[in-house]
Amino acid sequence: METKNRRVTATDVAKSLGISRATVGFVLNNTRGQTISEATRERVIAEAARLGYRPHSAAQALARGRSRIILLVLPDWPIEHSMSRHIEEASSFLDEAGYSLVTYTLHEGGTARPLWEVLDPDVVMGLLPFSARDIASMRASGITNIIPDPEADTAAWQTGPSIVAGPELQVEHLAGLGHSRIGFAAPADLRLTLITEARLAVVRKKLANLGLGEVDHRTINVHDTSARTAVQEWSNSGTTGVVAYNDEIAAVVVGAALREGVSVPGELAVIGHDDNPWAELFVPSLSSIRMDIEGLGRQMALTALNAADGRAVPAEEPAMIAMLVRREST
Amino acid sequence: METKNRRVTATDVAKSLGISRATVGFVLNNTRGQTISEATRERVIAEAARLGYRPHSAAQALARGRSRIILLVLPDWPIEHSMSRHIEEASSFLDEAGYSLVTYTLHEGGTARPLWEVLDPDVVMGLLPFSARDIASMRASGITNIIPDPEADTAAWQTGPSIVAGPELQVEHLAGLGHSRIGFAAPADLRLTLITEARLAVVRKKLANLGLGEVDHRTINVHDTSARTAVQEWSNSGTTGVVAYNDEIAAVVVGAALREGVSVPGELAVIGHDDNPWAELFVPSLSSIRMDIEGLGRQMALTALNAADGRAVPAEEPAMIAMLVRREST
DNA sequence: GCAACCAGTTCCCAAGGGGGT
DNA sequence: CACCCCCTTGGGAACTGGTTG
Numbered sequence: 001m002e003t004k005n006r007r008v009t010a011t012d013v014a015k016s017l018g019i020s021r022a023t024v025g026f027v028l029n030n031t032r033g034q035t036i037s038e039a040t041r042e043r044v045i046a047e048a049a050r051l052g053y054r055p056h057s058a059a060q061a062l063a064r065g066r067s068r069i070i071l072l073v074l075p076d077w078p079i080e081h082s083m084s085r086h087i088e089e090a091s092s093f094l095d096e097a098g099y100s101l102v103t104y105t106l107h108e109g110g111t112a113r114p115l116w117e118v119l120d121p122d123v124v125m126g127l128l129p130f131s132a133r134d135i136a137s138m139r140a141s142g143i144t145n146i147i148p149d150p151e152a153d154t155a156a157w158q159t160g161p162s163i164v165a166g167p168e169l170q171v172e173h174l175a176g177l178g179h180s181r182i183g184f185a186a187p188a189d190l191r192l193t194l195i196t197e198a199r200l201a202v203v204r205k206k207l208a209n210l211g212l213g214e215v216d217h218r219t220i221n222v223h224d225t226s227a228r229t230a231v232q233e234w235s236n237s238g239t240t241g242v243v244a245y246n247d248e249i250a251a252v253v254v255g256a257a258l259r260e261g262v263s264v265p266g267e268l269a270v271i272g273h274d275d276n277p278w279a280e281l282f283v284p285s286l287s288s289i290r291m292d293i294e295g296l297g298r299q300m301a302l303t304a305l306n307a308a309d310g311r312a313v314p315a316e317e318p319a320m321i322a323m324l325v326r327r328e329s330t
Numbered sequence: 331m332e333t334k335n336r337r338v339t340a341t342d343v344a345k346s347l348g349i350s351r352a353t354v355g356f357v358l359n360n361t362r363g364q365t366i367s368e369a370t371r372e373r374v375i376a377e378a379a380r381l382g383y384r385p386h387s388a389a390q391a392l393a394r395g396r397s398r399i400i401l402l403v404l405p406d407w408p409i410e411h412s413m414s415r416h417i418e419e420a421s422s423f424l425d426e427a428g429y430s431l432v433t434y435t436l437h438e439g440g441t442a443r444p445l446w447e448v449l450d451p452d453v454v455m456g457l458l459p460f461s462a463r464d465i466a467s468m469r470a471s472g473i474t475n476i477i478p479d480p481e482a483d484t485a486a487w488q489t490g491p492s493i494v495a496g497p498e499l500q501v502e503h504l505a506g507l508g509h510s511r512i513g514f515a516a517p518a519d520l521r522l523t524l525i526t527e528a529r530l531a532v533v534r535k536k537l538a539n540l541g542l543g544e545v546d547h548r549t550i551n552v553h554d555t556s557a558r559t560a561v562q563e564w565s566n567s568g569t570t571g572v573v574a575y576n577d578e579i580a581a582v583v584v585g586a587a588l589r590e591g592v593s594v595p596g597e598l599a600v601i602g603h604d605d606n607p608w609a610e611l612f613v614p615s616l617s618s619i620r621m622d623i624e625g626l627g628r629q630m631a632l633t634a635l636n637a638a639d640g641r642a643v644p645a646e647e648p649a650m651i652a653m654l655v656r657r658e659s660t
Numbered sequence: 661g662c663a664a665c666c667a668g669t670t671c672c673c674a675a676g677g678g679g680g681t
Numbered sequence: 682c683a684c685c686c687c688c689t690t691g692g693g694a695a696c697t698g699g700t701t702g
Contacts, residue, residue: 352668390669
């Protein structure tokens with residue numbers, strides 16, 4: 001069809017209309033402080049549509065000094081699935097504000113140039129605090145907006161609602177079922193240490209509040225016999241309810257119990273965390289915690305916009321943070 | 331510390347050295363056809379490092395007309411986990427060639443501007459053929475390199491090794507165990523129809539090759555009783571081995587069997603596909619297929635580079651496509 | 661609406677030194 | 682010895698497509 005496939009620029013639109021390319025820009029950006037006649041405005045819009053004009057985002061980024069990209073960094077263990085709905089929501093919301101959300105799974109030993117260096121995002125946002133190395137790298141790339149704020153105390157993050165709500169519910173649920181000796185099953189993965197410690201602290205505190213004894217805490221490795229040992233020891237010590245770090249650990253514990261001849265939930269009740277889609281497929285199906293912040297996506301988006309734009313964040317705290325999903329394992 | 335935080339530009343490096351900014355560019359890009367003395371080259375590199383110079387990618391993209399970004403589109407069902415290692419590998423590889431890989435999970439009813447419009451990638455690459463709507467959208471954004479090629483026949487893709495190898499192994503494995511009546515458990519999810527059909531066709535063909543009877547094909551819905559019905563019917567019809575579309579469906583079938591009092595693998599053997607990390611956690615643990623193309627990441631990267639750069643793709647077909655992981659469910 | 665500007669890339673040419681005739 | 686040519690090295694300036702005073 002077309003012999004030359006050059007992309008349509010604002011200049012093309014302007015020339016075709018016999019006006020200046022600045023005017024085209026004014027109209028298409030709704031530039032405030034510039035008054036353009038309604039007639040011209042309409043002609044520009046119509047002509048841009050007719051020619052199939054798309055702004056060249058690199059050029060825009062260069063001229064404005066801001067890329068209107070927000071980078072969401074995800075950890076490289078599969079928390080992703082439970083996030084995906086929220087990400088989609090955040091994405092739509094940011095889009096309406098003229099920003100694009102790019103997600104980035106940061107791999108451990110990754111050798112590639114990090115994406116924040118390439119995309120020059122206005123904001124880099126993570127689900128948990130960044131390592132000092134990453135922060136240094138961002139700073140060196142000229143990133144000034146980092147969430148969570150590296151200056152803020154990690155401890156504050158560790159006691160935030162997104163960490164605390166789940167474990168509290170887990171303990172409440174088991175206690176409510178009459179379990180008085182409660183165990184905690186932690187993952188061996190070192191990358192999870194920060195969250196594991198925080199959750200364990202919540203469990204301890206909650207147990208103390210309820211006047212129950214000390215938690216019986218074991219580290220579970222998926223690929224060895226540590227789960228069977230833990231089940232035996234819990235069994236011996238009279239522990240009847242186990243709070244698992246997540247559904248994977250819960251599944252390992254339940255599996256070990258079944259193989260040891262310990263009935264679930266009769267002799268040992270186990271509750272996971274995250275409500276992975278496969279948790280309900282087990283026999284017995286796994287009770288779990290669904291993190292379900294009504295509007296977490298919007299909340300994330302607003303936080304990002306605030307950092308990028310300085311627009312105010314309605315402090316509207318989400319209605320519900322975590323929800324118990326009771327199934328057969330408790 | 332710093333009062334002005336302006337980013338370091340090539341001009342800064344040039345001025346600091348008393349040379350032109352063109353020269354800085356020549357050195358830093360290894361521009362061919364320009365010869366720069368070794369002494370100057372070293373001074374430029376040292377000074378750039380000292381000042382912490384980072385090229386402004388938007389400016390580069392604008393000037394060159396190419397963004398050096400490759401967009402990998404992932405489907406919004408969690409195939410992601412099994413891909414993650416390959417993605418990391420592709421990412422490193424592309425990085426060495428000066429390209430950045432951005433992954434993008436395309437959500438069904440997403441309302442946001444698609445990322446290919448924002449990032450202006452040199453190549454958009456998907457794991458399966460794009461919808462006509464997406465292709466039109468890419469074309470409108472000026473994307474010329476699309477993989478898989480929209481012109482190519484979908485049928486060709488459906489009979490490619492990445493589709494065929496898994497089901498063949500599944501059937502071979504069950505047949506090798508002596509199962510002669512074999513069932514197929516398909517997911518109800520409509521988004522998976524394309525792959526499901528393709529895999530089922532492979533199973534049919536393989537059974538015919540082995541001189542076995544027709545496949546007994548059932549659609550399994552995770553949230554109703556279809557799995558129990560299927561198990562009963564397989565039981566009645568003498569089907570003793572089931573090829574599941576993936577591990578999730580396999581888990582549902584195994585669960586239904588256990589609840590029906592049908593022993594696994596004694597009365598019904600089930601094999602999944604994808605070898606999700608949680609497949610081994612089940613009791614009985616799930617046999618599965620691990621897609622493990624040695625160098626799939628590199629292969630993906632090379633294909634992309636070929637499209638972006640025109641550099642030749644070594645046709646080096648990967649050594650191994652799919653691998654049987656036998657566990658307790660078969 | 662004109663013009664400067666954003667931060668690079670790239671084509672083309674100038675200056676200077678060395679070697680050959 | 683003077684002259685010419687060429688090659689090496691590096692600079693000038695136009696250009697990318699928008700934004701904004």
